[in-house]
Amino acid sequence: MSRLRPAALSALLLALAGCGSSNIAYTPSVAPAASTRRVALKVVDNRLPKEGGREPALVGLQRSAVGIKAGIKESSPESVANLVRSAAEDGLGQAGIGIDAGARTTLTAQVLGFWMDWSGYDFLSGVAYKGTITVEYTLQDASGRTIWKGLVMTEEHAKTASKEVIFGKALKRLAARTTRLLKGPDFPALP
Amino acid sequence: MSIRMRSAALVLPLALLVAGSRPAPADEVSEAREKAVLATLAPPNPEASVLQGLVTIEEQFPDSQTAAARILPLLKDPRAKVRRKAVRVLGILQPRLEPRELADVTKLLSSSDAAEVVDSLKGLRGLYATASIPSILPLLGHPDEHVKREACRTLAIVADRSVVPSLEPLLKDPVGDVRTDAEGAIAQLKRKP
Numbered sequence: 001m002s003r004l005r006p007a008a009l010s011a012l013l014l015a016l017a018g019c020g021s022s023n024i025a026y027t028p029s030v031a032p033a034a035s036t037r038r039v040a041l042k043v044v045d046n047r048l049p050k051e052g053g054r055e056p057a058l059v060g061l062q063r064s065a066v067g068i069k070a071g072i073k074e075s076s077p078e079s080v081a082n083l084v085r086s087a088a089e090d091g092l093g094q095a096g097i098g099i100d101a102g103a104r105t106t107l108t109a110q111v112l113g114f115w116m117d118w119s120g121y122d123f124l125s126g127v128a129y130k131g132t133i134t135v136e137y138t139l140q141d142a143s144g145r146t147i148w149k150g151l152v153m154t155e156e157h158a159k160t161a162s163k164e165v166i167f168g169k170a171l172k173r174l175a176a177r178t179t180r181l182l183k184g185p186d187f188p189a190l191p
Numbered sequence: 192m193s194i195r196m197r198s199a200a201l202v203l204p205l206a207l208l209v210a211g212s213r214p215a216p217a218d219e220v221s222e223a224r225e226k227a228v229l230a231t232l233a234p235p236n237p238e239a240s241v242l243q244g245l246v247t248i249e250e251q252f253p254d255s256q257t258a259a260a261r262i263l264p265l266l267k268d269p270r271a272k273v274r275r276k277a278v279r280v281l282g283i284l285q286p287r288l289e290p291r292e293l294a295d296v297t298k299l300l301s302s303s304d305a306a307e308v309v310d311s312l313k314g315l316r317g318l319y320a321t322a323s324i325p326s327i328l329p330l331l332g333h334p335d336e337h338v339k340r341e342a343c344r345t346l347a348i349v350a351d352r353s354v355v356p357s358l359e360p361l362l363k364d365p366v367g368d369v370r371t372d373a374e375g376a377i378a379q380l381k382r383k384p
Binding site: 044046110112136138140149150154176184 | 283285287316344379383384
């Protein structure tokens with residue numbers, strides 16, 4: 001019986017690790033910059049069918065030591081869109097742009113990718129994973145005419161399969177790169 | 192003198208020296224490390240050293256504001272592996288490229304090495320190079336299936352729904368993965384505003 005206990009405990013721990021009971025979280029920056037400009041923000045989950053498009057809670061693949069794949073999932077199908085919204089709002093805030101559902105211009109954030117997978121194996125450091133977030137921004141005026149487009153892509157490398165670690169960092173970078181993009185010379189003046 | 196005392200006599204001055212010296216701020220340390228990594232990219236450094244430098248930039252300095260200028264000349268490096276990694280890392284850095292710099296990236300799409308074309312397509316995704324779309328479209332008819340798949344994925348990111356008719360013939364491709372990537376790209380493009 002005493003021999004069985006460690007084995008049972010290991011099996012339980014593995015099962016719990018596979019369940020992915022925790023969720024990715026995004027903590028916004030402390031204080032947004034003062035905003036004088038406003039946009040309505042729309043987030044559209046437009047991932048590839050096999051990478052979360054068909055099953056929105058799916059955010060990646062984990063591989064066992066012998067290469068068997070298992071899906072990495074969030075608990076809610078809205079999680080990815082909500083996380084990207086939080087990071088985008090943060091990025092906009094840091095660029096001095098406020099969110100207003102009634103604004104005349106609409107910024108659409110298309111989530112084209114939110115995926116992590118095994119990226120290699122190193123004899124010394126073990127397995128490595130890579131997580132990528134791809135968001136295309138489209139700015140449209142009141143008539144629906146596209147007046148600007150931009151893309152933010154972030155890649156995060158880690159020696160862990162933790163979605164919380166990988167996407168936590170990738171989302172921070174998404175917010176920072178969104179700020180950089182919206183402060184760039186190509187972004188048009190907002191009414 | 193006991194062993195303990197002798198050890199203390201050795202360790203203490205060292206500890207005092209370390210405690211007394213002002214540690215460099217984290218930003219300065221990071222900047223110095225970035226500079227050292229960028230120095231490994233300069234010719235005539237050996238291939239392994241340049242590749243390791245590019246991997247370090249990709250993983251540790253993806254927001255570098257100075258790396259792109261050092262990486263762009265590597266697109267013309269005589270070593271294929273260096274060119275391939277350079278274009279991938281450029282896509283991760285997402286610099287704002289001048290048209291002639293973008294032309295250097297697009298030129299790699301005409302390589303006879305399918306692996307180099309694949310990496311260039313991946314790089315172009317991050318660069319969001321809409322000007323490169325006319326150079327990507329012919330690759331949908333490339334004999335290599337990996338090139339066709341990456342062309343689908345890159346168009347899904349950088350193009351709009353106007354390219355859907357060019358992708359549709361791939362829905363009948365004999366290779367299942369090509370059909371899947373074409374389907375995925377069409378689905379994404381059709382949902383774009």
